[in-house]
Amino acid sequence: MKKTVLLLMSCTIFFSYYTKAQTKEKNLNQIISTLSKKNNIGIQIGGNYSYFKDLNYSPLNYLGRGVLLGINYQRITKKGDIFFSNIDFSSSTIKPNKEIESFEADYYLANLEVGYLKKIPQRNERLVLHIGGGYHTYFNATFYDGVEAISFFALHGIDLTGRLSYRLSSRQQITTSLSVPIFGLMSRPPYTGWDKFIVESQNNPVRVFFRGKWTSFNDYLVVDYDLNYSYKCSPKWAASANYRLQYYKTEQIHSVKSMNQQISLGLNFNF
Structure with a gap:
């Protein structure tokens, strides 16, 4: 018993x-x-911190900071591949690092990206690697005293992108990515900032920003780095913190260097 x-x-x-x-x-x-829900849409808000020097505009070094707004969409396929699209916009006031207030200018920055990333199998289940590319438009414009003096830099290019994600836990994940444009259409203003074509196209600025030449590594140096932390709050909602560094340099027309550091917080909806 x-x-x-x-x-x-x-x-x-x-x-x-x-x-x-x-x-x-x-x-x-x-x-x-x-x-790993198939669709994800998110919004970000934060700050943009810029370093800018464009000899076509001024021999001075400019610094500035402004507000950043962004929207992104991502879709994961059955095989784990990623289709993504991002758009962000920033408006800043920049001024020489010598604090010359009379030389303050308005500085606008925009990014538009659409791409596809292929999942590369890894032995570590927590680690996910994607490699791919896409279309990327980077644009910045500087305006002094309205349109008294202007300058801009635009690159409409094809990027090569690598993305690495590591799952810290069932709710937390860190993702880092690096993009480099292989070739693209680069647009810069003439020596004077204005010419007949720009004057005639004032009501259609898209024509101006797409006027340029096809080029590659021999004409520019570009690095676009991104670091993201996400935390799953619920099955459908996640919060994120993001850091992005963009550096653009070219000697075309006149030398221009642009470095932007973006820090933002985001909210993402999974469906």
């Missing part, structure tokens, strides 16, 4: 622990599955 009781108690304890383990595993799988 005692043996029967002990046997029943042992079975009860075993099945109790087994059931709890299965429940925990099921909950964990549900959380992980929500991290």
